[in-house]
Amino acid sequence: MANRYPLPDLNSLPEDIRTRILQVQEKAGFVPNVFLGLARRPAEWRAFFAYHDALMEPESAGRSSGLSKGDREMIVTTTSSANQCLYCVVAHGAILRIYEKKPLLADQVAVNYRKADISPRQRAMLDFAMKVCQRSQDIEEADFQALQAQGFDDEDIWDIAAITAFFGLSNRMASFSGMLPNPEFYLMGRIPRDKPARA
Template structure:
């Protein structure tokens, strides 16, 4: 059996990358013990790599009303709806670690409506899914529902922005045939 490549596009050598991108990839490798394939695939286009990760970090690595685990829940649920294998597997691993729950990512990816989450998290994911799949149907009542669950206006923006950003990411991952690293499948399960 042949091992599939990680992308339909060329994967540059880390040594040939601009220094800032190489440094970021090596820092991730140092922290996690491997290089997530998304870094290698996107490094093919350095300007887009920088823009992608700048927006990713602005959404996913900031303080706010949403926990880091809740941000990952949004990614896993919407990526499952968009049939993005890479993001479901990679962000599922991150979710398991951040939630300290080996079951939650599989539950959310399969059917978040039946997952062991709070009613507030369910409302968050209902809205995230609507933004990801049917954004043209978003209306004031959706925001009122979030407000009733205690979400701030900034939280509402974050839910929408994470959903929208990962809808783009899902499409890019699918179009490039980006493959998840084997390491992601086992992270946070033990």
């Protein structure tokens, strides 16, 4: 299986997009396929990553959030699994393993978050995210109360819902276009860096 839409050549892209992709490459050591896959339409790429950054990196925009980076990636991994998005489960699962420093966690939440090694607070967060993902029309006051009982405020609840909804879009774009996870994602965060793998 291959990407249905060929990835554009990096040197053919507008300067602002090329600069951002090169920054990601320098930090990660490779270019995640989503950055090139969406770059075939520059205006959509800019809109997509502006909203992505506002949700996933609110601190960089001066906004505080009650969700940790690990919480956000946990939402993405869990709901992407429900949407059967291979790219997002593998890519964001890798980031989740790194942020939480738990090599088993991403696989657990991707398969069945109810049996995962997570806190009651995170369980409530994922219960809500999954309801937004699958039955948003059924959200009611009791859902907000369950989150408030775990210390989430209304802005945190907005974040949970918005991340879920945004990645519902991302999941569908990745799936229909045949976007494949980079091989590098599969091993990231599985083996602690201070313990080299045995041959």
